[in-house]
Amino acid sequence: MILVVLAVCCGASAQRGAGPAAPANFVKIDAPVIALAHARVVDGTGAPPRENQTILIRNGTITGIGETVRDIPSEATVVDLAGKTVLPGFVMVHEHLYYPTGAAIYGQLGESFTRLYLAGGVTTMRTGGNTNGVMDLNLKRQIDAGLRAGPSIDATAPYLNGPSSTLQMHTLKDADDARRQVGYWAEMGATSFKAYMQITRAELAAAIAEVHKRRLKITGHLCSVTYAEAADLGIDDLEHGFLAATDFVADKKPDDCPAQGAGQRTIAALDETGEPFKALVRNLVDKHVALTSTMTVFETLTPGRPMPPGLDVLLPELKQQFEQNYARTAQNRESIYKTLLPKGMALERAFARAGGLLIAGTDPTGGGGVIPGYSNQRQLELLVEEGFTPVEAIMIGTFNGATYLGRDSQVGSIVVGKQADLVIVAGDPSKTIADVRNVETVFKKGVGYDPQKLIESVRGRVGLW
């Protein structure tokens, strides 16, 4: 491989935080003491919004909240937020640093995606499987070291999968190989794992044991293994709500992924009040298996839905490619997604109402059109369409994600003592969830970033890097 280094190498640019991705390029507010005054606060815990609050931030930590906060020092930078709402930074858990660029190949877009996620309000994210090997891990380290702007990343290893047609995935040989892969990638720095559609029960069982031995977590986008089987084996989380479940396929063979349509037809016909589904939900809730909602990616496959937000940041060729897919989808009157999307929403809602931990992500894959940052805001809107209140949707996209990741003592809600990861939006998303699109500033560890600067730094080139 010939590496062409375009940036000036190794002099000033090698210093901490220099170069085009450096946090300093995107900072709007940075001061040791900041008082956010007269704000409406939706704190992420599901509590009703509180009006006219002041949030005091010292050295990146929330040190006071209330109608009157004592001890605001004279040197504090005061920001008047009348008419605005402060939310916790989003904690989203089915994110990726790659995107479909054509011919079943995924372009590695970590450089632009990390900036877009932060611009959209995401301050913590789990990547839900990687197709690159080390990029997610390196980005995580560089962001943590303050060399780059971006969310804090729970970095997932390359997928654990059986034989598939995907060029960018390893094929597990057997359960021993699953153990080896987990050991290797955990050593490399991965803090999370993802099982995929063609894994066997034996490989999944081996992977779960190795992952849990290291006190890490493993999720799955499953097919060959049913949700009930995976729950019995001890998986921590299942992806795509119930839309990937093959539990209800009558003639399903063990360890075999039935044709995609077969599973989807059973889900589209499933009764969310019937005993078979309720028994599965009870099993998942009893075993503390979380469920990740990714309605954004399914929406792009469903006819009659609005054009997704954020397409303008794409490379023109990729934008055009998605617009063609969108037109094709619109003409597909027979599409199963017309039933599957609302059914998937009803099933997820039933899981959450039964006491299950519902978490949220966006999955920027499929046929394209799921654009980081913009899609995280869209995911919150879709949770409201699903039947949650705006305050509940915000909790699912913040506190629930942090709870799943085990980071809820540091992030996920607006509480004294937690890290100042905050999203400031114009308007009142507790009434009108679409106001989450009006992001004005994103605080991460008390540093306020300008979403426009982050977006402009990648506009029109998302697809190249």
Ligand SMILES: [Zn+2]
């Ligand atoms: Zn995914």
